[in-house]
Amino acid sequence: MKIRVLDPTNETRLSAGEAAPRLRSLKGATVGFISNGKEGAKEFFVHLGRMLEHEHGVAKVVHRVKSNYSAPADRHIVDELRQWHAVVTGIGD
Amino acid sequence: MQLASTTYDVDGFAAVQELYHANGWTDGLPIVPPTPDAVAACIEWAGMTPDQLVGVEPVREQPVTAEKLAVNAVMAGCLPMHFPVVAAAWAGMLREEFLLHGTTSSTGGCAVLIVINGPIRQEIGASGGFNALANSDRATAVIGRAIRLGLINILDVRPGGIDRSTFGHPGKFSFCVAEDEEDTTWTPLAQMRGVPQGVSAVTVMAAQGPRQLMNEWTTVPEEIIETFAAEMRANQRHYSIYGGNYVVVVPRQLREHFQKAGWSKADIGRLLFERARIKRKEWGDVGKGAVVRDRGESVYTALSAPEDALVIAAGGPAGGFGAIIPPWMGHKTRAVTVPIGVCVDCGPQTASSTAGSR
Numbered sequence: 001m002k003i004r005v006l007d008p009t010n011e012t013r014l015s016a017g018e019a020a021p022r023l024r025s026l027k028g029a030t031v032g033f034i035s036n037g038k039e040g041a042k043e044f045f046v047h048l049g050r051m052l053e054h055e056h057g058v059a060k061v062v063h064r065v066k067s068n069y070s071a072p073a074d075r076h077i078v079d080e081l082r083q084w085h086a087v088v089t090g091i092g093d
Numbered sequence: 094m095q096l097a098s099t100t101y102d103v104d105g106f107a108a109v110q111e112l113y114h115a116n117g118w119t120d121g122l123p124i125v126p127p128t129p130d131a132v133a134a135c136i137e138w139a140g141m142t143p144d145q146l147v148g149v150e151p152v153r154e155q156p157v158t159a160e161k162l163a164v165n166a167v168m169a170g171c172l173p174m175h176f177p178v179v180a181a182a183w184a185g186m187l188r189e190e191f192l193l194h195g196t197t198s199s200t201g202g203c204a205v206l207i208v209i210n211g212p213i214r215q216e217i218g219a220s221g222g223f224n225a226l227a228n229s230d231r232a233t234a235v236i237g238r239a240i241r242l243g244l245i246n247i248l249d250v251r252p253g254g255i256d257r258s259t260f261g262h263p264g265k266f267s268f269c270v271a272e273d274e275e276d277t278t279w280t281p282l283a284q285m286r287g288v289p290q291g292v293s294a295v296t297v298m299a300a301q302g303p304r305q306l307m308n309e310w311t312t313v314p315e316e317i318i319e320t321f322a323a324e325m326r327a328n329q330r331h332y333s334i335y336g337g338n339y340v341v342v343v344p345r346q347l348r349e350h351f352q353k354a355g356w357s358k359a360d361i362g363r364l365l366f367e368r369a370r371i372k373r374k375e376w377g378d379v380g381k382g383a384v385v386r387d388r389g390e391s392v393y394t395a396l397s398a399p400e401d402a403l404v405i406a407a408g409g410p411a412g413g414f415g416a417i418i419p420p421w422m423g424h425k426t427r428a429v430t431v432p433i434g435v436c437v438d439c440g441p442q443t444a445s446s447t448a449g450s451r
Contacts, residue, residue: 003109006127007099008118008164008246010155039384068425070195072152093200 027057029085034077036069041092048088094133096143096160113168118246120238120266124168135163138173139180140434147180148187150248152194157183161247162239169239174217175232177434178295179239182207185297185429186240192426196299197250202258203421205240206300206340207269208405209233210283211293213433214271221273225407226303226342226416229270237267262302270342270407277348277406279358285404286430296403298338298428299421304328309413312350318361321415322368325395328419329371330379335423336397341365342416344408362402369395397424 023029031052035041049061062084064077069091072078081087103109109126113119125131136143136159143160150157159180166179186193186205196203209219219232228234244250252258258265274281283294304327308320325339341361343351351361374389376382396402408414420426 001105002102003105003126004100004102004128005109005112006096006129006132006164007101008113008127008161008168008242010157010161010247010249011097011099012156012158068192068195070199070422070425071192 023086025057026052026086028059030060030062030083031058031086031088032062032064032081032084034073034081034087034089035063035065036091037065037067038069038092041090044092045088094136094143096129096132098132098160098164100129117251118242119168120241120245122238122266124242125170127164127167131167132160132163134173135166135171135176136160139177141180147183150187150193151189153248155248157187157243157247162243165243165246166235166239169242170231170235171239172217172235175236175239178207178209178213178217178232178236179243181431181433182236182240182295182297183243185295185431188429190427191297191299191429193248194255196421196426197244197248198255198257199421200257200259201301201421202261202265203299203301204262204264204268205244206264206298206418207233207237207240208282208296208298208340208403209236209269209271209293210274210281210288210296211433212291213293214274219269219271221271221405221407222276223409225270225273225344225409228267233269233271234267237264237269240269241265241267264300264302268300270405273345273406273408276345276410278352279348279404279406282358282403282405283430283432285358285400288430288432293433294430295433296428296430298340298403298418299426300340301328301332301419301421303342303416303418305414305416307414309346312353314351314354314356314360315364317347317350317415318364319368321417322365322395324417325365325369325419326371328417329369329393329395330375332419333422334371334373334376334393335425336394336401337420337423337426338401338403338428339365339369339395339420340416340418341402341404342407342418343404344412344414345406345410346413347415348406358402358404359399361404362396362399365402366394366396366399403428 052058141159
């Protein structure tokens with residue numbers, strides 16, 4: 001006997017936006033880091049920032065830390081990142 | 094009733110199980126086939142429409158409609174009469190202060206605890222007696238499961254996907270309890286949190302697993318509280334030091350001592366607020382000395398305020414036990430209380446709006 005059943009998944013997804021154009025070079029760029037604030041992220045991002053400056057010619061590194069590591073970045077950080085050429089984010093646990 | 098979900102015509106019950114398991118649409122247990130008739134019956138019972146927006150998950154901007162909640166509720170085993178509780182719980186979970194994305198994606202691995210209050214408990218047979226925090230009855234079992242299946246299917250909260258839990262805990266199958274309002278003189282939790290008397294409500298909280306305690310060797314309220322406070326302090330030392338909502342479950346045997354001494358839920362909250370606190374240097378006693386730093390003398394309370402203790406009457410009639418249910422991560426998430434099927438402080442388009450959240 002056939003049973004008709006319904007799809008339980010969310011079939012009406014909203015647009016998730018699109019990725020910004022990729023940079024051709026990091027030379028002279030301003031790169032922002034958005035840390036979730038956990039212990040593992042802090043030193044790693046500082047080290048990565050130095051590498052970008054010394055080895056890839058990044059002009060300026062900006063470090064920002066979210067006020068809640070489980071929530072989206074704070075509004076002021078999102079507003080500020082428009083001034084950066086590239087953003088690095090991720091979790092450290 | 095016009096439903097929008099994609100339909101599948103499947104060759105029998107066993108094939109339905111295989112289809113849903115193969116697509117990652119289950120929690121590993123068999124499901125009830127969500128037929129259009131069964132789903133429509135849930136939506137109709139709740140006085141909703143299929144496309145009614147219960148809310149939008151604020152981080153990933155995913156809409157949550159009555160139809161999709163009903164599909165998952167039927168799969169969990171819900172009858173139509175259970176569905177208003179499921180919809181109200183989701184309305185609470187979608188409130189910003191619940192931090193749904195953070196709580197369901199975290200490595201911390203919490204579950205959504207649902208506490209049911211009011212007349213609807215008896216209408217649907219939700220029990221707060223024997224085995225209250227586990228499989229005490231049909232209603233709480235399927236309502237709790239409906240929440241989890243909805244998370245999996247509507248918001249992709251699958252293990253290894255959005256759900257990054259290191260462990261999780263068994264409450265992630267189903268974590269729902271009804272307060273035992275008949276066998277206590279205490280004010281029900283929902284009324285403590287601003288819902289009018291006689292109105293049914295759910296309280297949702299991102300919760301760790303229950304930690305059971307025992308003290309059947311005293312009738313003195315302060316001594317009983319001390320055992321609860323010690324368990325909360327242990328959680329602060331071993332898990333998270335930060336203050337937030339703690340559910341405090343008190344069964345009849347211990348309730349009788351409190352009630353005989355004239356202690357209310359608020360009295361319990363006030364003493365727990367004073368007693369459940371540690372200094373940061375205590376982390377050094379349990380192997381966490383590396384993060385004490387220069388703040389060893391700083392005091393951390395388990396409750397941000399006395400009202401953060403969500404005291405509920407539940408459990409079998411015998412046994413000098415108690416339980417605390419810690420928050421996922423301090424005050425980063427807040428418990429939310431939602432009236433069921435009524436509009437307490439909202440306009441006509443928000444029948445599932447909330448009251449008493451804090």
